[in-house]
Amino acid sequence: MPKTETPTAARERALRTQIENIENESGANAIAVALHDAETGFELHYKADRWFHAASTIKVPILLGAFAAIDRGELLPHSRVHVRNRFLSVVENIPFRVESGRDANSAVHNAIGKMMRVDELAYHMITTSSNLATNLLLGVIGADAVNRTLKELDVDDGIELKRGVEDELAFEKGINNMVTADGLLRILVLLSEGKAFSPALSRRMMDILHGQEFNQGIPARLPKGARVAHKTGEISTVAHDAGVVYLPKRKPYVIVILTEWDPAATGRSRTIAAISHTIYEFLTQGPPDE
Amino acid sequence: MSSSPVFAGNAGLNESPNFPLRVVDGLTLPPEYRKALRPGEEWKDSTGRARQLPRYFYEIPSWDSAMKIELATHFLLWEFIQVDVREAPPLRTFPRYVPCAITLLAVCLERFREAVGTLVHISANGGYRSPSHRFSKNATPHAWGVAANIYRIGDTYLDNRSAIERFSLIARETLPGIWTRPYGAPTGYAEDHLHLDLGYVLSVPRDVNS
Numbered sequence: 001m002p003k004t005e006t007p008t009a010a011r012e013r014a015l016r017t018q019i020e021n022i023e024n025e026s027g028a029n030a031i032a033v034a035l036h037d038a039e040t041g042f043e044l045h046y047k048a049d050r051w052f053h054a055a056s057t058i059k060v061p062i063l064l065g066a067f068a069a070i071d072r073g074e075l076l077p078h079s080r081v082h083v084r085n086r087f088l089s090v091v092e093n094i095p096f097r098v099e100s101g102r103d104a105n106s107a108v109h110n111a112i113g114k115m116m117r118v119d120e121l122a123y124h125m126i127t128t129s130s131n132l133a134t135n136l137l138l139g140v141i142g143a144d145a146v147n148r149t150l151k152e153l154d155v156d157d158g159i160e161l162k163r164g165v166e167d168e169l170a171f172e173k174g175i176n177n178m179v180t181a182d183g184l185l186r187i188l189v190l191l192s193e194g195k196a197f198s199p200a201l202s203r204r205m206m207d208i209l210h211g212q213e214f215n216q217g218i219p220a221r222l223p224k225g226a227r228v229a230h231k232t233g234e235i236s237t238v239a240h241d242a243g244v245v246y247l248p249k250r251k252p253y254v255i256v257i258l259t260e261w262d263p264a265a266t267g268r269s270r271t272i273a274a275i276s277h278t279i280y281e282f283l284t285q286g287p288p289d290e
Numbered sequence: 291m292s293s294s295p296v297f298a299g300n301a302g303l304n305e306s307p308n309f310p311l312r313v314v315d316g317l318t319l320p321p322e323y324r325k326a327l328r329p330g331e332e333w334k335d336s337t338g339r340a341r342q343l344p345r346y347f348y349e350i351p352s353w354d355s356a357m358k359i360e361l362a363t364h365f366l367l368w369e370f371i372q373v374d375v376r377e378a379p380p381l382r383t384f385p386r387y388v389p390c391a392i393t394l395l396a397v398c399l400e401r402f403r404e405a406v407g408t409l410v411h412i413s414a415n416g417g418y419r420s421p422s423h424r425f426s427k428n429a430t431p432h433a434w435g436v437a438a439n440i441y442r443i444g445d446t447y448l449d450n451r452s453a454i455e456r457f458s459l460i461a462r463e464t465l466p467g468i469w470t471r472p473y474g475a476p477t478g479y480a481e482d483h484l485h486l487d488l489g490y491v492l493s494v495p496r497d498v499n500s
Contacts, residue, residue, distance in 0.1 A: 079375040082414040085449070086482050095475045097482075112449075113413040113441035113483075115374050140375060 012044065015282050019046055019275055026271040030260040033275060034181035036189050037283055038251035044279075048181040049158070052258045055233030056129045057240045058177040060187055060209075061159050064196060065146030066122050066137050067205055071197040075140070077119035077204075083111040087135050090162065091169040098135060098166045104128040104213070108136075119204075126231055127211040135164040155190055158183020181256040184242045188254045192229075192244045209243065217241030218255060220273035222280055237261055239268035245280070253283055311348040311359065313390065313495045326378035326422040327387060333421055335429040336478065341490045343421060344389035344434055346498060352384050361396030364403050364410075370396070370417035370435070376424035377415075388418045389435035391493035398465050398488065399438060405464040406457065408444030413483055416441065429490070437487035439480075449482045461486050 005013070023031040032052065035044040069075040085097045100109045105128040108116065121137050124130040138146070143161050150156035158180035163170050170176070187196075191209075194202040209229035218241045219228040230243020242256040257272045316329025330345040350356050356368040370392055373382065381387070395417075403410045415425055416439030419432045431437035440457070441448055448454050451473045458470040461484070471478065471485040 075375060080414075082374040082376075084413070084482065095481065112447070113411060113416075115372065115414045118375070 008042075011282070012042075015044060015278070016046060018278050018282075022271060022274050022278065026259075026267060026274075027265050028259045028261050028268075028271060030258075031271070031275070032181040032256075032258045033279075034185035034256040035253060035279055036185055037253040038192065039253065040283070042283070045182060048185070048256075050258075051160075051178045051180055052240065052260055053235065053238050054160075054177040054179040055235045055238050055240060056131075056134075056165070057179055057184055057231055057233035057242050057258075058159075058161060058165070059125050059129065059134055059233075060184060060231050060242065061150055061161055062134060062138055062141075062146055063122055063126060063205055063208065064153070064155075064187060064191075065141050065149050066118060067197060067201050068149035068152075069141045069145065070118070071201055075118050077117065079118045080115040081118060081121060081136055081140055083108060083114055083116050083132070083136060085109070085112055085132060087139065087164055087167070089167045089169040090175055091167075091173055094169055096167060096169065098132045100132075102166065103130045103132055105130065108132045123208055123211060126208045127213050129214065129232065131165045135166070138164045150187075153190060153196065155183070155186040158186065179240075179258070181242075181258050184256045184258075185254055188242060188244055188256070192252055192254055206244070212243070216269035217272040218243050218245065218257065218276040220269065221277035223247075226280075234268070236263040239272065241272050241276070245276075247280075247284065250284075253279075255279055309359070310355075311350065313498075314347050314349045314387065315498070316345050316347055316387070319387070322380045323387065326381050326420050328421050331421075333429040333433070335490075341429040342492065343429075344391065344492055346390045346493065346495055347387035348390060348392065350384065350386040350388065356386075361393055362400035365396045365399055367392075369412050370438075372412070372414045372417060373419050373423065374414055378420055378422035381420050381422070389433075389493065390495055391488075391491045392418060392435035394488060394491060394493065395436045395438060398468065398486075402461055402464055402486075405460050406443055409442075410440055411442040413439045413441040415439070416483065431487035431490060434490050434492070436489070436491045437485065439483040439485050441483045443484075448484045451481075454480065454484050457484050458486075 032048050032050045033046040034048040086095055089096050108124050108130045121133040124133040146161050150159055160178040162175055162177055190196045191202050191205055196202045206229050212230050214232045217232055218230050225248050227246040228243050233240040238260050240258045244252050244254050246252045257275050316327050328343050331343050332340040333343055334340055359367040361367055418435040421433045446453050454473045461468055461470055468486050471480040475481050
């Protein structure tokens, strides 16, 4: 330890080493972590400016875009949207469909031909990561409008929204939604602090994120009293989790864990859970005084 | 709400006693409705030909009434007016207005239902939608109230060539003069529903003065 290093700096260095060890042992091609602790103000940015394919974490910016439209009065939470499984690729406007097998629940697919409310689609987009709900919402609000919202809220750095999900033609051409850990962190900090449009709208978005049904990542090794509002994302080459962790008797912390893998690699959720647990222990067991 | 429409029909002795909707001259509606409905205006179709939009509408006072009113034995009014957030805002609240020709479409669909022998489901945005609806780029018979997008017949979803072409053939054999969109992805085709329409039909109620 260098002579001038403060105890906090030493602890941060130790945390980085722990994450680095997890990364080395995991077999992941890359890992990035961003952390903001509202209780202590502590921040960690571990390769947090590295770009990753966003996978389904892009649904957090889209959620923000949907609520921006609500905030502007262009949509109401109960505005109805035609459920139709037909979308146009950003590549030459070629039509494509979302595979029903990729959505974890069938509620949205079962409504094809009918209508669903904006708040229902937002809920399914986040809690079961419905790709159909995502593309329907994006079809109503538009990617340009989402990007304008991110810019207006000054959280556009580290987020590149270019298209809907399951646009395979775009994927083949390398046109993908991309995120950095810091980019997602900024959005989640905004939400957790109630600063996205209004405290009430921020709370509604947080409520949706609290409904997340995929809990093998950040929440998996946290104590039972922990509540996590989060969004996962996974395709063949990446596995992510980004959320806000609420523990009893302290302010929440925001954590983003992005990972990249070979398609055949295993242990993705385990790795994310291990990093989440390490950070939990760091924040709750460390000596706060210098 | 229309304040004082010039024409309020269906009070005639020969009108159906089970059809309680008032006929409204669209030209007498408040400006926000006229802007959205464009009654009697010309609108160009995809080939550039001008088509005259409907001027006379049935006024639907509430969703409750739409849920109760039969346009045909197996078709209630609500099935023809399901529009989403892409419809012009004044036309998403009640009272709502549908072109008078909607009853012709209902009769055709009833005949079609007899031919297929099972339930026929009209999709959201697939019955009447106004010329201001965000899906309405060129003059479409949907804005005349004489087109239907059918996404499901019985338990069969019309999302593939086989199903669409099979029921399209039944529609054309059953309904003289009906037009159905061919199966396919490009503009003018349909690949996730059966579109059928009667053309640009205008219905002018008997008691109308002009």
